[in-house]
Amino acid sequence: MRAKFLFFGLIIALSFFSCQKDDVTSEPNLIIKFKFDPNQVRLNNLGQPSTIPSGNAAQTPNFNSISAHYFELAPNAYTQLGQGTVLYHAPETMAGGDNAIDFDQSKIVAEDEVFLSIPLSQVTQGSYEWVRVSLSYQNFDVSIRNAGNDYTGTFASFVGFNTYLSTHNIGNNSFPVNGNRAQGxxxxxxxxFPFATSGQAPAGSTTVPNPLATTSPIPAGSCVVTGKFPNNLVINGSETKDVVVTLSLSINNSIEWTEVNADGKYEPSAGENIVDMGLRGLIPSFSK
Structure with a gap:
């Protein structure tokens, strides 16, 4: 009889423990996602609306994925780069001689996929007006013309300050580099079709919108895109739910080339060269 009571007591205790375990909630996180917006305003380096220069043409690509190197929340327009709350810094390497982003360790995500998740307890409490994100890699599809016919192809675009690449791939196509490559x-x-090639955009030609250029500049050759929250993001330590920050990036005519045949079609075989693949603006938003 005593053994039977002990058995039932154990069952009750385990049931209570199970209920208690189910009641435990996980800690809320700050979650970062990307969005690609083809209709968002197209900006220049100063964060002002821009047009396509005479002699150039552009198209809006179909984005597949993206990666970032750095993420920071800034309290105001006078917060200097690096003096806000830095939440992410991707791995770097000296394998190519100079310091560079280690592409083999980069996290690459599609639209609305979680890029970063950090417990809110690790985020400095405060009111944040701006987001700064250093973009490093883009993968997108574009239309090209050759001999009067239109085809679809995929670009791998490296816009970080410097990237170390071993061998990277587009589908079944391999591109052995084993060295550093500068922005562009x-x-x-x-x-x-069995065709693949690679190239380098001119130095300094990649657009990096920074509306804070006069109060908080960024280094030349970096890709730290800056955007303002519609309302300040306030982290006060009392959050009980995840805070999801969505970084909406303008891909509005974000791939630009020099025109040889003035038809608005990208024709590499005619000698039309890529001059800019920078994102064209950042609008951050959040939900609690």
């Missing part, structure tokens, strides 16, 4: 390096492959 790209590789391209047709989707349904």
């Amino acid at each position: 390096y790209w590789a391209f492959a047709l989707n349904d």
Whole structure:
């Protein structure tokens, strides 16, 4: 009889423990996601609306994925780069001689996929007006013209300050580099035909919108895109739910080239060269 009571007592205790475990809630997180907006205003380096220069043409690509190197929350327009709350800094390497982003360790995500998740207890409490994110890699599809026919191909675009690449791939196409590549390096492959190539946009030609250029500049050659929350993001330590920050990036005519045939079509075989693949603006938002 005593053994039976002990058995039932154990069952009750385990049941109570199970209920208690189910009641435990996980800690809320700050979650970062990306959005690609083809209709968002197209900005220049100063964060002002821009047009396509005479002699150039552009198109809005179909984005597949993206990666970032750095993420920071800034309290106000006078917060200098690095003096806000830095929440992420991707791995770097000296394997190529100079310091560079280690692409093999980069996290690459699609739209609305979680790029970063940090417990809110690790985020400095405060009121944040601005977001700064250093973009490093883009993968997108574009239309190209050759001999009067239109084809679809995929670009791998490296817009970080410096990137170390071993061998990277686009589909079945391999691009062995084994070295550093400066901002503006790209590789391209047709989707349904055996053609692949790579190149380098001119130094300093990648657009990096920074509306705070006069009060909080960024280093030349970096890709620290800056955007303002519609309302300040306030972290006060009393949050009980996840805070989801969505970084909406303007891809409005974000790939730009020099025109040889003035038809608005990208024709590499005609000598039309890529001059800019920078994102064209950042609008951050959040939900609690």
